[in-house]
Amino acid sequence: MKRVQHRDRHFLCGLRPGSAGPCPDPVLTRFARETDAYVSAVYLLSPDGQALQLAVLGGVSWRIASPWARVALAAATPVSDAVRERRLVWISSREELARRYPQLALVLPHPFTMAAAPITTGPTAWGGLVLHWPSTHPPTLSPHERDAIVGVCRRLGLILRQAAGSGRPVTAEPQPRILPALRTRTAGPAEAQAAVDFAERLPDGCCTLDPYGRITFITTAAADLLGVGLPNLLGARLWEALPWLDNPVAEDGYRAAALSRRPTSFTARRPPDHWLSFHLYPDASGISVRIVLSSSAQACAPPRLVHPAPAVEGGRASALYALMHLATTLTEAVGVRDVAGRVADQVLPAFGAQALALMAAEEGRLRIIGYRGYPAALMDRFDTAPLTSDTPAVHVLTTGIPSFFATFAELNRAYPPAVRQDGMAAWAFLPLITSGRPVGSLVLAYDRPHPFPQEERSVLTSTAGLIAQALDRARLYDAKHQLAHNLQAGLLPRTLPRIPGLDKQGEPFVGPAGRLLDEALTEAGIDRDTTYVTNAVKHFKFTRAEGGKRRIHKAPDLRELTACRPWLLAELHLVRPDVVVALGATAGKALLGRSFRVTKDRGTLIPLPDEDEGRNEDVERYVVATLHPSAVLRSDDREAAYAGLVSDLKVAARASRKPH
Incomplete structure (x- = not known):
């Protein structure tokens, strides 16, 4: 790994008012137009060189990006790896994101592709560039895109070096500089008024959100449906103007549209009992929203809509929040048994599975270290299976690729010798891999056929990555604990003698x-x-x-x-x-x-x-x-x-x- 060098200087996190330093906005805007990247973010090294700060943001709301405003340079994230290792990081799918960066994929389970690249001049690393494309992007970057990324990082590095060298460095602000939205075309006053008239004639309601979630246009019918006057809506963010929309389902729908650039929809209840269906149609300039009366929370495709947006996958928001709780609770786990118990407590209800088995690779065998919902006798039969055996649990561990079987017929086609011994009907076999090393496998079983939608597969893969990290830490803790215990048991006296005339030194509670x-x-x-x-x-x-x-x-x-x-x-x-x-x-x-x-x-x-x-x-x-x-x-x-x-x-x- 190359050493990251940095100078004594201020770093960019938005331009400080009054700064005369050069501005990177035109460089980033031109690059986004040339490559069709719909999200761009510039990170710069902190003054101590230990973290990356979000400096410039374009194409997505600060509300979405704020959890990553500051990223440790040593953390396992695409931009940290790119800067630390001086290389381009390319993520071609959400499945790859889930395998390589499970914590990031857990909170961003939406389909998109991304790249991260270092910003350098000579031996000096200044920061990194993060870019997003829709999931329809080809699985590899084209030579033109790679050259464009290298070129924009070089130009950004020169801008930052010039600013620091001239004594007018770009300095930090608490929030990043927000780039203007990209538009395919602009309209004159007459055309804009005609567009307003057109929208007002449409049934139901509609509005427009800019890339940062602000309402830039709304029809009278939409305001009536929302129960708020036009002046209180224009310029406000939906979740600020309408507190009843500040909930996980609406948040997940908005994030899905903003990050995947795919149409999506959700329903929400406007107090006291008015159900509204929201249909979001995103592009680089923002999100168009259709608002329609709905009969219930499940009616996401009202009959009057010719092209209703597909609904956010049912239950995903609740599963994600349950897994966020798992991520939190795993940080407190001490020892393998503790990890296994917490995983069973959290994962089974989050995904609706009926049984779980957690396995670790030890000395050429796959040992069951925890289970729930399976009989002990069955687990004994599968315990310590050799890593050379032809089983799905071993296969996912050795290949690093998860396997999903919606029915026993699918499992039997992939593994003809398989015999249904657990009475289950569907299975997910997930590799537990951390830092590129396989540490075990996780099996989830369902008592009925289960289709495993694509988004659920991504979240399951991310979950396995979190569990792998916790399990790796727990095994290390257990090994150290056992070593220390053995040493202490051998070295400490078996009795505590009292010796007349000898004062104890360092005895607690003597003052x-x-x-x-x-x-x-x-x-x-x-x-x-x-x-x-x-x-x-x-x-x-x-x-x-x-x-x-x-x-x-x-x-x-x-x-x-x-x-x-x-x-x-x-x-x-x-x-x-x-x-x-x-x-x-x-x-x-x-x-x-x-x-x-x-x-x-x-x-x-x-x-x-x-x-x-x-x-x-x-x-x-x-x-x-x-x-x-x-x-x-x-x-x-x-x-x-x-x-x-x-x-x-x-x-x-x-x-x-x-x-x-």
């Missing part, structure tokens, strides 16, 4: 907080000599007080909690406590996970998680969470805080089986 804890334990009826006190995190993280030497404690982050967790589990394994008291948020999160909250979970018996080595399978063990003694000392109402600490400790005392 004011320790004295307060001793008092609270005594008041709660707990013998201090029967307790084992330790720190969940084995180092002291601090900052210096300004102008002094005093060290101020700083809470550890998730990485530090995870790094110290094997030591804590080893201690639990050796001590085998009856009850564990978590003093404060850090201890609680170390034992119970990131979702733990002291204020919500304190003072109750919480089962010690299965994965913790301190648990004896024959005896249920518990955690009781409470305030950290130092929090009591800092409290404005110290008396009440102390009483709460004692009350929580009494809960632990009652649950303990040791005499107090």
Whole structure:
């Protein structure tokens, strides 16, 4: 990988008002006309060279592009890869996008093709260019298009170098510069008025949105259907002027039309009970919208429309939002078992499947590491299948290409030896690939024939990519955790001896907080000599007080909690406590996970998680969470805080089986 060089300079993120620097708008506009690219975006390196900032945007709403206003240079995105590796990245279909960039495809499951290219001058990388074409574009770029991309990136690089070299660099703004819409032709006043008259004579209603979602024209009939006056609609964005359109279904319909440049439609309910059907017809200059009264949410093709737009695929919006939740929850998963459980919880209801099997490649075999909806005996038969076997689960892993079978007949044609053993009627076999490496396979099964529409296939492929990344992290965590546990189990003493006359150094809770804890334990009826006190995190993280030497404690982050967790589990394994008291948020999160909250979970018996080595399978063990003694000392109402600490400790005392 080539090293990205950058200079000390300001970077473009829109032109700052009053800047006399050169403007890239004409270069981009001319390029878009020559190549028919309907979306163009310029990214520039941040001052520290670690991120790419969206600088210029054309052809699509800022509302759609805003999640990618800033992209880490190290991230797995087309533009990051293009700039980091100094190469052209071409995505020929949404299926390829789903395989290579699953997180991006998850939130952009619409049909389009795209390219990303670096903007450079000599050894200096300035940023990258992103371009979109309709899905009807040929599967490869033509020589003319490649030359045009190289040429426009060279010209943009020269503009930026000239601006920085002249002492008038193009500087950053919070939002990108928006390019004017591309139009096939313009109309004079008389023709424009004739167009208005024409639209007003049409039945029902119609309006026009510019590429950025603003209403630039609307008929009187459309305003009446929407229930809002013309002056309040013109110049406004639909979802701002009409709050009842700010919902996932309408958003998905608008995004589908804007990004795919294909006609689409959706229905929405105007309060209290008026259903309206919206038909969107996009091109480079914006979106024409027909608005028609509808009888219900399902009636997307009113009889008066000669050419109704196809409806947004049913259920896609809800599936996407469910999978966004999966993406979020997978970031919190720790360990393979945790990943498998979260995948089953989220994926089955999102896609309406009845069974799931998650498999990982290990030592030349495909091992089942999690399943839901299948009997254990069946999973045992398929477990540890060799990677040389002729099965769809192995095939998708070795080829990296997903397989979808709407019926058993389709599966049997592809794999004649196949015998239906699971009682299911349709299957999706998905490869789990991350960073170009196969790590496993995912099988979804349906109890009825399932057609697997193209958009659903793309979302499923993206989902598999997210799961692959989480599974790869989880396997690494498990391996490190097991290694650390084995080391600690071998190195830590089997008993905790008391040596008369020897003072312990570094013992926790020896200052004011320790004295307060001793008092609270005594008041709660707990013998201090029967307790084992330790720190969940084995180092002291601090900052210096300004102008002094005093060290101020700083809470550890998730990485530090995870790094110290094997030591804590080893201690639990050796001590085998009856009850564990978590003093404060850090201890609680170390034992119970990131979702733990002291204020919500304190003072109750919480089962010690299965994965913790301190648990004896024959005896249920518990955690009781409470305030950290130092929090009591800092409290404005110290008396009440102390009483709460004692009350929580009494809960632990009652649950303990040791005499107090």
